[in-house]
Amino acid sequence: MSNAVTLSLNFSHKLYEAADIRALASLYAAQLQLCCPQKPISYSLAQNVHSHMVISGFRLRGHILNRLIDIYGKFHNLVYARHLFDKMPQPDLVARTTMITAYSASGNIKQARKIFDDTPLSMRDTVSYNAIITGYSHNGDGYGAIEVFLGMLHRSFIPDNFTYTSVLSALRLIADDERECQQLHCTVVKSGTSCCTSVLNALLSLYVTCASSPSVSSSSLMGAARKLFDEMSERDELTWTTMITGYVRNDDLDLAREIFDFMSEKLVVVWNAMISGYVHHGFYSEALEMFRRMHLVGIRQDEFTYTSVLSACADAALFRHGKEIHGYIMRKEAKYSADFSVSVNNALVTLYSKCGKAHEARHIFNNMPLRDPVSWNAILSGYVNAGNIDEARQFFSEMPGRNHLTWTVMISALAQNGFGEGGLKLFNQMRLEGFQPCDYAFAGAVTACGNLGAFEHGRQLHAQLIRFGYESSLSVGNALITMYGRCGIVEAALSLFLTMPFVDSVSWNALIAAMGQHGQGGQALELFEQMLEADILPDRITYLTVLTACSHAGLVKHGRHYFDSMHTYGITPGEDHYARMTDLLCRAGMFSEAKELIDKMPFVPGAPVLEALLAGCRIHGNLDLGIQAAEELFKLVPQHDGTYILLSNMYATAGRWEDVARVRKLMRDKGVKKEPGCSWIEVENKVHVFLVDDAVHPEVLAVYNYLEQLGLRMRELGYVPDTKYVLHDMESEQKEYSLSTHSEKLAVAYGLLKLPRGATVRVFKNLRICGDCHNAFKFMSKVVQREIVVRDGKRFHHFRDGDCSCGDYW
DNA sequence: GTAGGGTTAG
Numbered sequence: 168m169s170n171a172v173t174l175s176l177n178f179s180h181k182l183y184e185a186a187d188i189r190a191l192a193s194l195y196a197a198q199l200q201l202c203c204p205q206k207p208i209s210y211s212l213a214q215n216v217h218s219h220m221v222i223s224g225f226r227l228r229g230h231i232l233n234r235l236i237d238i239y240g241k242f243h244n245l246v247y248a249r250h251l252f253d254k255m256p257q258p259d260l261v262a263r264t265t266m267i268t269a270y271s272a273s274g275n276i277k278q279a280r281k282i283f284d285d286t287p288l289s290m291r292d293t294v295s296y297n298a299i300i301t302g303y304s305h306n307g308d309g310y311g312a313i314e315v316f317l318g319m320l321h322r323s324f325i326p327d328n329f330t331y332t333s334v335l336s337a338l339r340l341i342a343d344d345e346r347e348c349q350q351l352h353c354t355v356v357k358s359g360t361s362c363c364t365s366v367l368n369a370l371l372s373l374y375v376t377c378a379s380s381p382s383v384s385s386s387s388l389m390g391a392a393r394k395l396f397d398e399m400s401e402r403d404e405l406t407w408t409t410m411i412t413g414y415v416r417n418d419d420l421d422l423a424r425e426i427f428d429f430m431s432e433k434l435v436v437v438w439n440a441m442i443s444g445y446v447h448h449g450f451y452s453e454a455l456e457m458f459r460r461m462h463l464v465g466i467r468q469d470e471f472t473y474t475s476v477l478s479a480c481a482d483a484a485l486f487r488h489g490k491e492i493h494g495y496i497m498r499k500e501a502k503y504s505a506d507f508s509v510s511v512n513n514a515l516v517t518l519y520s521k522c523g524k525a526h527e528a529r530h531i532f533n534n535m536p537l538r539d540p541v542s543w544n545a546i547l548s549g550y551v552n553a554g555n556i557d558e559a560r561q562f563f564s565e566m567p568g569r570n571h572l573t574w575t576v577m578i579s580a581l582a583q584n585g586f587g588e589g590g591l592k593l594f595n596q597m598r599l600e601g602f603q604p605c606d607y608a609f610a611g612a613v614t615a616c617g618n619l620g621a622f623e624h625g626r627q628l629h630a631q632l633i634r635f636g637y638e639s640s641l642s643v644g645n646a647l648i649t650m651y652g653r654c655g656i657v658e659a660a661l662s663l664f665l666t667m668p669f670v671d672s673v674s675w676n677a678l679i680a681a682m683g684q685h686g687q688g689g690q691a692l693e694l695f696e697q698m699l700e701a702d703i704l705p706d707r708i709t710y711l712t713v714l715t716a717c718s719h720a721g722l723v724k725h726g727r728h729y730f731d732s733m734h735t736y737g738i739t740p741g742e743d744h745y746a747r748m749t750d751l752l753c754r755a756g757m758f759s760e761a762k763e764l765i766d767k768m769p770f771v772p773g774a775p776v777l778e779a780l781l782a783g784c785r786i787h788g789n790l791d792l793g794i795q796a797a798e799e800l801f802k803l804v805p806q807h808d809g810t811y812i813l814l815s816n817m818y819a820t821a822g823r824w825e826d827v828a829r830v831r832k833l834m835r836d837k838g839v840k841k842e843p844g845c846s847w848i849e850v851e852n853k854v855h856v857f858l859v860d861d862a863v864h865p866e867v868l869a870v871y872n873y874l875e876q877l878g879l880r881m882r883e884l885g886y887v888p889d890t891k892y893v894l895h896d897m898e899s900e901q902k903e904y905s906l907s908t909h910s911e912k913l914a915v916a917y918g919l920l921k922l923p924r925g926a927t928v929r930v931f932k933n934l935r936i937c938g939d940c941h942n943a944f945k946f947m948s949k950v951v952q953r954e955i956v957v958r959d960g961k962r963f964h965h966f967r968d969g970d971c972s973c974g975d976y977w
Numbered sequence: 978g979t980a981g982g983g984t985t986a987g
């Protein structure tokens with residue numbers, strides 16, 4: 168093509184010399200016609216022709232000028248297109264429409280509209296209306312498109328098939344209402360236009376899209392879509408595909424399959440749509456079966472097919488199948504690999520990551536000829552899923568092209584792995600770098616607040632996410648329920664749950680946990696019964712939560728009943744469930760029953776069971792069994808720093824100071840670094856965080872140190888301060904700190920000391936070690952010699968000089 | 978009109 172243009176440019180010199188202007192004009196026009204907007208090289212050719220015209224003094228006008236504007240517009244050189252447009256003394260309708268299209272295509276709908284508005288009414292036609300309507304629709308502004316469309320009808324312009332197609336796709340952006348769809352359907356039918364297939368397809372697509380909107384009855388809209396489909400005299404590929412994908416998206420795979428089976432020549436797209444539908448609904452074997460059939464029937468599979476089927480293997484943990492398909496793709500597609508590979512390789516990376524083969528995943532990643540953000544994110548979440556947070560962090564800091572999903576993955580990873588403050592920092596940084604957080608990112612940040620007990624911060628996030636319009640998002644709602652629950656605001660968790668448009672088992676689990684953690688065991692169990700009545704199937708986490716609730720409320724009989732009834736829902740108790748039962752029995756002081764349970768269980772008692780046993784022993788002062796459990800735990804997981812501390816604490820409680828010294832020596836020898844313990848508390852809406860170097864009696868020592876700092880003399884109590892602690896105010900962010908979950912009473916003590924009489928304190932975290940809290944309150948009321956009021960949810964508990972009236976709470 | 982990377986509950 169370029170040769171043709173160059174040759175003809177030479178020829179145009181001759182024409183120019185011969186002063187044959189008309190021939191010259193048609194030659195230029197022909198040259199510009201050769202410039203195909205799809206090919207980048209055309210742009211420079213068009214520029215060539217243009218400069219040739221300028222140099223030769225040829226006067227630009229009419230359709231040649233329009234064509235140039237069109238070309239510059241299509242290559243997004245709006246400045247030049249506009250320059251030419253402005254040179255026209257009276258731009259004609261074609262030039263105006265071209266400019267409108269050019270501006271819309273480059274996203275500048277405002278300028279497009281301005282040109283449209285400047286076009287006199289008498290000049291406009293249906294095509295120019297179509298241009299601006301399509302512009303709005305492509306720019307995601309459904310209302311703008313409709314507004315122009317209505318104006319068009321009002322001024323008696325006649326819509327054509329293009330108009331309807333654009334208006335229908337604009338409506339898909341806004342209509343979530345059955346009535347609107349049907350009104351539009353009537354308008355189209357009544358308009359008397361002989362509807363071409365593309366208009367009917369657009370209408371069909373409108374029905375199908377609206378049907379998946381949450382606020383609408385999908386079955387009746389899909390019914391209407393089906394009626395339209397059945398009535399259509401001509402159906403093209405798009406018609407069939409829209410109908411099939413519509414059923415897939417609206418969770419009716421059987422009807423989708425019915426149409427699919429009915430379709431005579433099935434395109435690869437429809438196969439893909441069916442497969443992806445099966446995958447998304449968890450019907451993995453159907454997806455794989457369809458993949459096999461495609462191969463047998465001889466349909467040419469494409470990258471959509473491969474990615475879907477690989478993700479089926481990844482989600483169903485069918486590693487062997489996945490590997491076989493990997494081999495199959497390699498054999499079949501060796502020739503095409505380059506273009507193909509990005510998305511397929513991404514799916515492979517995900518497959519290997521999810522199946523725990525981090526090494527292989529990384530190998531594929533390293534050998535990828537091309538990578539896109541998805542590839543990087545796939546590796547990142549591979550690290551996160553494997554619990555490898557350090558590596559994930561490192562990878563995150565080095566990776567190029569982070570997108571909002573990268574941030575979301577990292578924020579959630581930090582929030583869930585005890586780095587709540589890191590997660591919140593990242594959330595802020597994400598926004599500073601100009602990424603708008605999506606609902607999942609908010610969910611991650613809210614989770615971080617929940618884990619930190621940072622209620623004020625969490626509440627602020629709640630307010631912000633409402634402004635973003637995320638309050639009806641399921642994951643955000645679930646994260647908020649959890650956050651409020653962990654911060655002890657059970658009423659807020661409940662009212663949020665009640666206002667959520669959709670809830671799932673996660674929401675129920677979160678709410679039951681919120682109740683159970685805050686001493687409202689009876690209500691938690693009631694809620695569980697309501698969940699069953701609502702036909703939400705309980706899962707293993709539901710049972711963990713229910714057993715925890717029973718344990719906190721001391722409901723031994725209920726706990727046993729629920730534990731025994733797990734199998735009715737096809738759930739086999741895991742070691743964690745046995746651990747909860749052990750916890751329940753031991754807290755109730757039923758050690759022989761606990762022992763019986765442990766002997767009976769189909770596992771060798773591991774760390775969770777032993778920890779539960781140990782905790783019960785500490786509460787009930789069952790020193791022999793406690794020490795036995797601590798020693799076994801120590802043997803089982805000597806690599807865990809925490810077990811040293813547990814063991815030394817247990818010896819300390821039993822007064823076996825020589826053993827304490829022995830363990831501490833072991834710790835020093837092995838270079839075990841003690842993780843600082845921490846607590847936090849909200850006092851008068853301000854969050855205070857405590858850091859404490861855990862020691863033999865961390866709570867007492869830290870309280871002691873703090874009191875001494877205040878000038879109070881506590882030495883006569885007989886505790887020896889051999890440990891330091893750091894006080895930190897989270898809001899000032901002046902110091903590094905790390906958080907863990909124990910020593911709640913410290914924070915309580917700290918908060919109380921700074922309180923005026925009768926002030927309100929909100930205690931965070933669960934009060935499982937309530938016996939100890941109780942003592943801490945008593946202890947502190949003695950120290951400060953005044954009444955202490957503790958608020959937990961709606962209840963107030965009063966402590967006076969060592970006495971207490973804490974009611975049924977503990 | 979179809980695909981690949983994510984989230985929330987213990």
